[in-house]
Amino acid sequence: MPTHPLTTDTGELSPLPHDLPFDPTHGYDLPRLLAVKAPPEPDDFADFWRERYASALTVDTAPRIEGPWATVDGVRVADVSYMSTDGVRIGGWLTVPADGRVTQGCVSTHGYGGRSAPDSWQAPPGTATIWPCLRGLGTRSLLPGVPSNSAGHVLHGIGARESYLIGGCVADVWCAATALRLLVPEAAGRLTYLGTSFGGGIGALALPWDDRFRAAGLTVPTFGNHPLRVTLPCTGSGESVRMRFAEEPTVLDVLAYFDAATAARHIEIPVHVSAALFDPHVPPPGQFAVHNALAGPRELLVLRAGHFAYPGEPAETAALEDAQRTFLSGPDPVAPSPTA
Known part of the structure; x- marks a missing residue:
């Protein structure tokens, strides 16, 4: 566990001041967070996702470069588009x-705020990266009838596992990998994944079934342990789901297929996870549930907070990005003990 700037004289982390109506730690300290497990999975969980992956592989992604190239921060950048499932x-x-x-190569996804430009400094040197805006989200993949705000997006199609929009977002990741390999064939030899918050949860759902990926970095991942998440208030997309659950408890039957911690049980590639002790947007127990369930080599970076400004945040963010770049650089990493 890294050191943090906000400590008491005894070396313990001091509480972060806030005016939220709930405790963003939800009463969990690090030992308790490291004990959070994934919920039981449906008997056909793996079959459901393998079938969706197989269908995504049949898509002619028809990627194309749109507009001129530019050079920014030592990399060449161009607008790109590709076909995903459902004709999107x-x-x-x-x-x-x-x-x-x-x-x-790298597929790099975003949080629920969407993305208006690539964050090219995040990828390791020598990496060709595709930065998709996942379906329904800005600025490049808005869809008629699909809310672009997190509160509405996370509920779209939630009445059935076949129609739930989150499944389409996972397919967008698989199709992004196909498109990248067509656009930059040299990227096919070693493909990695980066995802933050919403993108972290989507990555956990996508990675187990796609053997093209060799390593991944998930930052404050969402969608972990839905049965626990619906009991924890937050300021993020989980609050919409929690409110829907209060009205319609059977929604957990659908969410069981979209649980990032459940999916993590099936991820065998090396994964770097950064999870926060304090996070008003994505409850920390769900983040740690994703890390704790991983089946393969893993590395954990414990953050002081997520989705929240605090003293020392810039230095901690820089350390996180450096750790991820190192982890995702070849050869394939072998992680130390997750509590080291």
């Missing part, structure tokens, strides 16, 4: 090293 065309960006030397 996804927009985003492609970045490649300015010197043209590509050693690996």
Whole structure:
């Protein structure tokens, strides 16, 4: 566990001041967070996702570069789009090293705030990265009738597992990988994944079934342990789900297929997880449930807080990004003990 700037004289973390109507730690300290498990999974959980993955592989992604290339922060950047499932065309960006030397590829997704540009400094050197805006989210993949705000997006189609929009977002990741390999064939040899918050949860759902990915970084991942999440107030998309559950408890029958912690049981590639002790937006127990359930090599970076400004945040964010770049750089990493 890394050191943090906000500590008491005894070396313990001091409470973060806030004016929220609930405790963003939900009473969990680190030992208790490391004990959170994934919920039981439906008997056909793996079959459901394998069938969706197989269907996504049949899509002609027809990727295309749209507009001119530009050079920003040492990488070449271009607008890109590709076809995903359900006839949805996804927009985003492609970045490649300015010197043209590509050693690996990356699919990098975003939080529920969407994305208006690529964050090219996040990827390791030598990486060709596709930065999709997942369906229904800005600025490149807005859809008629689909709310672009997290409160509405997370509930769209939630009445059935076949129609739930989150499943389409997972397919967008698989199709992004296909598109990247077509656009930059050199990226096919070693493909990685980066996802934050919403993108962290989507990544956990996507990774188990797609053997093209070799390593991943998940930052404050959402969608972990839905049965626990619906009992915890928050300021993020989980609050909409919690309110729906209060009206319609059977919604958990659908959410059982979209639980990032359940999916993590099936992830065998190396995964770097950064999870927060304090987070008003994504309850920390759900974040840690994703990490704790991982079946393969894993590395944990414990953050002081997520989705919340605090003293020392810039330094901790820089340390996180450096740790992720190191982890995702070849050769494939072998993680130390998750509590080290």
